Amino acid sequence: MNASHARIAVTGLLTVVGVSGLVYALSGNSDSAVLAELKSMNQKIDTSAAALAGRVDNLEQRLAARTDTLDEQLAQLRSANPVTATVDVSDNIARAQQDMARLQQEIASLHDTRNLPVAANPAAAAAPTLTPEQIEAQAAQQRRVQTQLLETTLVAEARDPDWSVAAEDQVRTGLGKVSAELTVNDLVCASTLCKLEASSTASDPAEVFRTMNEHLAWDGEMFMTINLDEGRTTAWLGRPGATLPRANNPSQ
Numbered sequence: 001m002n003a004s005h006a007r008i009a010v011t012g013l014l015t016v017v018g019v020s021g022l023v024y025a026l027s028g029n030s031d032s033a034v035l036a037e038l039k040s041m042n043q044k045i046d047t048s049a050a051a052l053a054g055r056v057d058n059l060e061q062r063l064a065a066r067t068d069t070l071d072e073q074l075a076q077l078r079s080a081n082p083v084t085a086t087v088d089v090s091d092n093i094a095r096a097q098q099d100m101a102r103l104q105q106e107i108a109s110l111h112d113t114r115n116l117p118v119a120a121n122p123a124a125a126a127a128p129t130l131t132p133e134q135i136e137a138q139a140a141q142q143r144r145v146q147t148q149l150l151e152t153t154l155v156a157e158a159r160d161p162d163w164s165v166a167a168e169d170q171v172r173t174g175l176g177k178v179s180a181e182l183t184v185n186d187l188v189c190a191s192t193l194c195k196l197e198a199s200s201t202a203s204d205p206a207e208v209f210r211t212m213n214e215h216l217a218w219d220g221e222m223f224m225t226i227n228l229d230e231g232r233t234t235a236w237l238g239r240p241g242a243t244l245p246r247a248n249n250p251s252q
Contacts, residue, residue, distance in 0.1 A: 063103045143225055145247040150193065150223065150236045153245050157190035163239065164189035171196060171237070174215040182208050193244075194237040205231040 130138070167189045175184055181202040188195055200208040209226055212233075221238035238244040 059103055059107050149245050149247045154190055154193050154195055160191040167194055174217055177215045178212050179208050192239040192242040196235040198233050200231045209233050
């Protein structure tokens with residue numbers, strides 16, 4: 001299979017993909033991808049918190065070292081010349097005190113940030129925690145909205161006689177190489193979009209549909225939904241060079 005052809009990315013949520021990309025919406029298996037993304041976000045937060053803690057510790061060490069150095073210098077000067085020592089080092093002490101005050105303010109700010117990590121992302125802090133069932137319900141709703149948009153677009157398009165015939169021939173030729181357990185129920189192309197409906201009676205329809213995608217060798221964008229319980233799939237194929245219309249997330 002050519003590397004430029006569409007690749008499968010399993011997700012229950014609609015993802016914006018580029019040319020040769022694929023959105024693969026698999027019923028009943030969407031929440032794992034979301035949970036994986038949440039886990040990745042938590043790991044990034046932990047990494048940032050660790051880096052922040054390291055920076056606080058470094059600043060505290062610098063402040064302590066600077067204080068010790070100034071104390072030693074002042075003690076030495078006073079020992080050598082008790083009368084003029086305070087005058088001789090007053091400017092240095094004033095500058096050092098300003099530096100220490102600045103470092104203390106920065107440390108305090110970093111402590112506040114470390115103690116309130118969610119404040120860096122107010123939107124995330126305000127977002128409610130969803131259950132796996134709620135996540136799947138949102139994903140299913142988004143699939144329905146996206147499918148309706150694609151259906152409306154296809155119906156409204158005028159048929160390009162040259163491209164549509166060539167595209168349908170390419171799809172049928174590719175599907176002819178798939179298992180005999182795959183049946184093409186409907187195939188129609190317009191000017192920038194094709195709709196393919198297929199079904200399988202195989203014991204493992206997911207494998208049949210994966211093979212179907214490989215043999216299609218489609219160079220444009222694709223949005224696919226699969227119902228494994230019923231052994232059905234619907235694939236929307238975008239004309240190479242064109243962009244599939246994308247619905248807004250109804251949960252936002």
